[in-house]
Amino acid sequence: xxxxxxxxxxxxxxxxxxxxxxxxxxxxxxxxxxxxxxxxxxxxxxxxxxxxxxxxxxxxxxxxxxxxxxxxxxxx
Numbered sequence: 001x002x003x004x005x006x007x008x009x010x011x012x013x014x015x016x017x018x019x020x021x022x023x024x025x026x027x028x029x030x031x032x033x034x035x036x037x038x039x040x041x042x043x044x045x046x047x048x049x050x051x052x053x054x055x056x057x058x059x060x061x062x063x064x065x066x067x068x069x070x071x072x073x074x075x076x
Contacts, residue, residue: 003050003069003073003076004024004065006049006050007046007068007069008022008065010042010045010046010049011032011042011065013045014038014042014045015032015033015034015038022065023065024064024065024066024069025064025065025066026064026065027063027064028042028062028063028064028065028068029063032065039059043059046072050072050075050076052075053075054071054075058071
């Protein structure tokens with residue numbers, strides 16, 4: 001499974017943003033408009049999709065799509 005493409009799919013679905021905006025460098029809040037509720041939903045969707053658990057402290061420190069992809073890679 002391509003982690004980036006799955007993460008991108010979940011972000012697009014949750015934030016209803018344009019696919020071309022979801023890049024590894026995109027900031028979840030500043031570039032994609034995620035608020036704290038969106039972030040919680042994205043984390044829950046990612047946990048389900050990858051069968052992982054993302055610690056709340058770690059989730060708070062993730063700011064870009066690339067950070068998210070790297071974090072998921074470290075867990076699987």
